[in-house]
Amino acid sequence: MTSRDPAARAAAGKTARERVPLGAHAGFTPAADRFDPAAVLLDQERDRVPELLPIRHERMAVSPFAFYRAAAATMTRDLAAAPSTGLISRLCGDAHLLNFGLYASPERRLVFDLNDFDESYPGPFEWDVKRLVASLALAGRENGFKRRDRAAVVLAAAETYRTAMREFAAMRELDVWYARADVEEVRQRLGARQGKRIDAAGAKARGRDSLQAYQKLTVLADGRRRLAADPPLLVPISDLLPGVARKQLEAQILELLAGYRDSLADDRRRLFDAFEFVDMARKVVGVGSVGTRCWVVLMTGRDERDPLLLQVKEAGPSVLDGRTGAQHVPDWDSEGRRVVSGQRILQAASDIFLGWHTVAGIDGQVRDFYVRQLRDWKGGADVATMDPGGLLAYGRLCGWTLARAHARGGDRIAIAAYLGGSDRFEKALVPFAEAYADRTEADHAAFVAAVSVST
Template sequence: MHIETQTGVIERGPDRRARYAAGKALRKIVPREALADFSPAANRKALAIVAETERDRIQSLLCLRRKSMEKSPHAFLRGAADVMAADLATQPAPGIRAQVCGDCHLMNFGAFVSPEGHMLFDVNDFDETLPAVDVTVDLRRFATSVVVAALCAQKSERGARAAARAAVKAYRRKVIELASLPPLQAWNERVPLRDVVAKLRNRVLHQAVRAAISAPRSEDDCADNFPKVAPDDAGECRIEEKLPRLFHLDEREAEQFDVTGLIAAAFANLPPHVASLLRRYRLSDIAFKAVGVGSVGTYCTIALFMSPDEEPLFLQVKEAKRSVLERFGLGAWPGAQGARVVEGQRMMQAASDIFLGPMLDPASKREFYMRQLKTRRLGDLTELLQSHDLLDYAKLCGRTLARAHARSTDAMTLAGYMGKSEAFDDALASFAVAREERDLSGD
């Protein structure tokens, strides 16, 4: 029996046992042990690759970007997704494809509030996301991130390798668990933040995280990096500047693209019920925000909306450039870049922002996407968890990544390739150490 649809015919596919066998057969094509090797291109120049990415960014912000990347090896890793993509383009891969994050490191996971008001932990950055890319692209960058973070935390190389191995093992075990579930149940898997807190062994960390979760919503406005609102001389609410990362554009800079027009155009891409909600607010102010490490220099603005009763809503309008994975031949996206980010987030994240939507600036032809600004209160939890208990945090991220990948690939095929032994974990950990040693030895 089969069902005709607009996209083709849905027929009965192979069962779990057959799909596991298919994944296991891939080991003969690309042995798991082969994933341990790191062979960079002979002409690899990391700084030259980074410089190429900076050509079409806001030049006045490049100094800030470089200073951010120079803070630590992990900060450099965060800002150099293009270097990792160049490295991965030459590595063997089994060909198990999924929607990937594309910039999968420890700081691109985090806590956020779902549209229903639930606090969840998930992958939380999709600027480099791309569909139909080998899952090892994410896993190799993820494992390398764990090694670099551990070394930055003064762990030994042996300890750093063990942490990466444990994180990949957590990923593998979660994939095997998801593979046994019905597709709908696996799709609806979430990571509630309260469940994360309940498993914390460190009492001080447990109390600190619980306090952050329980803090009143109004305290977001008092957090260090979340925009503050203050009335101007005319009584209109404005975003307070916090240099060098949050400021208002001058007239010349503002003319480069029309944010007000972008937001107006976004209404056409929002579902009618969400557009109806946004119409209950008025646009009060727009400010530029330099975000993260890798994104510094791309156009990103914060739009402040106010309700008739002066309640704020912050929306982020961020430029969407071509994924670094596509630049180095790891995948392709034929459509608009804003749509790429939006569709990738909706595919990987368990609960996406209702304001998430693509947009295009007709004048500059730049592509953007819109989403609700993440609260700093929850953003701080990522740093808190990582700094106090790196090993458990890395394993949490590994399980979360498994859930995200399982939404767009067959978990049983992936489970068949990885297997029940620790060969896959060992290989990815060895790659991460070898790749980090290459970076430490110089450009």
């Protein structure tokens, strides 16, 4: 348990700095006996849906940045081999810049936050920061930025993380947990020019809700609304399996939803009970997640014009599990609960339908799942169109958001004391980000070659 004494917590951070100086984070040199990156990533696929794996490979092969999005497992191994501060926080585990975005809070405010927690796990705070800055360097390369422009982006993001953490360290506990970046705050942080981008993204996000998804993803069949077919990305259960197998899987999902209900608070159970099951379809999501079992469940409330679409997604072990050096890891009873726990700790406000359950028999195994709304004002940045100034402003926003998450999930006073008041931390991360971008480009090439050989 974290000490209540601020002086003792600050001393722990300074002691960590003596053990691992700020300059130790600069650069990246792979071990001489480094693992085979393609083998690590292909090994993740052993229990995934086989017919979906070519989609995963195709998406990962697009570019080094696309590959990086699915390569949290390889970066985790690299970070585990490097010196560690030992300052443990609850981590996102995959804090690249596209795992931040807009969504609706329960109060119907549009907020900016982390939005992917599949790998969430306790670990050294710097692992998330390094995952973020390397993604910024890769995005800058993909956009054709010069090296000095990429360096400025990385420096700004890491500096904002450090200074924000020092601000959070001085706050009262409740103030840290009330802190959030709603769209008005985001506009102020980005400035007038970039504020126009957030206005456009916000307007688009507000249109991405259950009703919009209902209109886009459903069709009228035999007088009733059903989920539409868009194979292989969206396949209704009626098209996926024959009669007996379909009924069996549908019964398993209904069992899952009934158990998931118990993970909700009482008021949200009452809301959930107002909806009834209509249809379900298998959905392909993301890049690294492709091949995991993921379902869209269509439900309706008072009538067909009152839809709710839930995403039911398989949760496997985190790639950080057993590699972070964390001594006191919670004894989660399911991987779904681990994901939900991470989201509730790190996000300023979470989906009202967020929950979890474990069910037996799906593809012959006991499997963990978590559940959330498919769309609830969800939106993301169009990083590919950003100029250096735009990516720099966005990197700052991500850095502040990550610091706020770690201030809730770790010892903000110790981390702030470790980072200190100088710019040595962010200066060290500039060469690290470039070196790890080089490593990612080489790993991407190796993966593409391995997949080409295997097919």
